[in-house]
Amino acid sequence: QVQLVQSGSELKKPGASVKVSCKASGYTFTSYAMNWVRQAPGQGLEWMGWINTNTGNPTYAQGFTGRFVFSLDTSVSTAYLQISSLKAEDTAVYYCASFRGSSSFDYWGQGTLVTVSS
Amino acid sequence: DIQMTQSPSSLSASVGDRVTITCRASQGIRNDLGWYQQKPGKAPKRLIYAASSLQSGVPSRFSGSGSGTEFTLTISSLQPEDFATYYCLQHNSYLYTFGQGTKLEIK
Numbered sequence: 001q002v003q004l005v006q007s008g009s010e011l012k013k014p015g016a017s018v019k020v021s022c023k024a025s026g027y028t029f030t031s032y033a034m035n036w037v038r039q040a041p042g043q044g045l046e047w048m049g050w051i052n053t054n055t056g057n058p059t060y061a062q063g064f065t066g067r068f069v070f071s072l073d074t075s076v077s078t079a080y081l082q083i084s085s086l087k088a089e090d091t092a093v094y095y096c097a098s099f100r101g102s103s104s105f106d107y108w109g110q111g112t113l114v115t116v117s118s
Numbered sequence: 119d120i121q122m123t124q125s126p127s128s129l130s131a132s133v134g135d136r137v138t139i140t141c142r143a144s145q146g147i148r149n150d151l152g153w154y155q156q157k158p159g160k161a162p163k164r165l166i167y168a169a170s171s172l173q174s175g176v177p178s179r180f181s182g183s184g185s186g187t188e189f190t191l192t193i194s195s196l197q198p199e200d201f202a203t204y205y206c207l208q209h210n211s212y213l214y215t216f217g218q219g220t221k222l223e224i225k
Contacts, residue, residue, distance in 0.1 A: 045154075045219070061213055095162075104171070104174050108163075
């Protein structure tokens with residue numbers, strides 16, 4: 001069965017970096033793009049962008065350029081989200097999600113809580 | 119960028135009620151829209167894709183309609199497990215956008 005399994009919760013200090021992983025299984029990793037979605041505490045869903053799993057080409061939403069980097073290791077069917085120069089406002093649950101809008105393929109990771117606090 | 123305006127932001131209803139949630143796009147997006155349900159502490163779950171296609175395993179009391187700029191999610195007869203937050207997501211352009219969400223609460 002299709003699964004996206006994300007890495008565990010992180011507690012980081014302001015200014016540090018964090019790398020969240022999302023390991024896919026049960027389907028051909030390069031057949032579907034990988035999206036990243038942020039949800040701050042008590043807030044709605046924000047689409048951060050996506051990465052083409054064939055080419056590795058990322059697309060970032062407004063507000064997620066510069067400190068946010070999407071990457072892949074296709075050899076282990078894993079996508080990564082790296083956030084640098086962390087700020088308190090980056091505290092959120094980060095989800096990876098592989099879906100295609102025109103089909104029923106839609107799978108999400110369990111979410112990774114990143115807490116930024118001194 | 120395409121903006122999605124979702125309404126209402128919250129809704130109080132009773133078991134058995136029929137409810138409708140609306141998303142309006144700032145420009146035409148054909149039928150490139152999905153509807154998601156999220157319960158506290160859980161990942162979102164897609165209910166509807168391509169504006170009106172029911173995701174596999176989703177009860178038939180959920181339905182979606184619309185095209186272009188106006189879309190609706192209807193729950194025909196609310197069940198206790200339907201109390202959650204609902205989001206639309208447009209994927210027409212290469213930059214996607216969620217609606218602000220609708221929190222559906224028990225009256």
